[in-house]
Amino acid sequence: GDQVEQSPSALSLHEGTDSALRCNFTTTMRSVQWFRQNSRGSLISLFYLASGTKENGRLKSAFDSKERRYSTLHIRDAQLEDSGTYFCAAANYGNEKITFGAGTKLTIKP
C-alpha cells in the first residue's frame, strides 16, 4: 500500500508569504529527500536528510528523528520562482527502495 502521504496536494500563495509542506510515512523510514519538479519535468534535489534539519536560503526541511514517521519542508518569503510541484521521497530500512509521495503543486502569485 501507499507508504508516503503528502499534503496538501495543491497550494496557492502570494509572494512574500510562508508555507509548510508535509509528508507522513505509514512506516518508519531511513531517510527522506525533497525535490522540486520544474515545468520541463526535471527533478531538482532540495534536501536529503537521514535525521534532523537542514536549511538552504529560504528553504528549511526537518525529518522527525525520533519516530521517523514524517518530514516537513518550509518555504519562507515565497517568490514566483518557487512555483512548481514538490515531492518527498522516502527510503525504507533494509533496502534501497525509494517511494515518492503524490506531490504538492505550489503556485506563487504576484
Add this chain to the structure above:
Amino acid sequence: EAGVTQSPRYAVLQEGQAVSFWCDPISGHDTLYWYQQPRDQGPQLLVYFRDEAVIDNSQLPSDRFSAVRPKGTNSTLKIQSAKQGDTATYLCASSYRNTEVFFGKGTRLTVV
C-alpha cells in the same frame, strides 16, 4: 561531475511499436533506478539495480517491459509493443551506498 544522462529526451510511438531508453548514471554509483511518471502523478518505481543485479522488479510489467544493467554501469529500459497507457515520463536515477538520489532529465514518451 557529470549528472545522470538519459536518452532520448522525447519519443513518440504508435501502439505496438517498441522503444528503448538509455541511462548513464553518475560514475561510481552502485544503485540505479527506473521510475515511470504519468502526467500529474508522482514517480512510481519500476525496477532498481545494485550493480548489475536486479533487486526489485515487482512493479515492472514483465510481459512488455524489460530492464538490464549488464556491467553495473549503464542501463537500458525497453518496452515491447507499447500501449497508450504507457504514455509517461521515464526517469532514471542513481545513488551511492543508500544515500542521496540524483535524477536524469527523463524521457517523455507519447504513445498514440
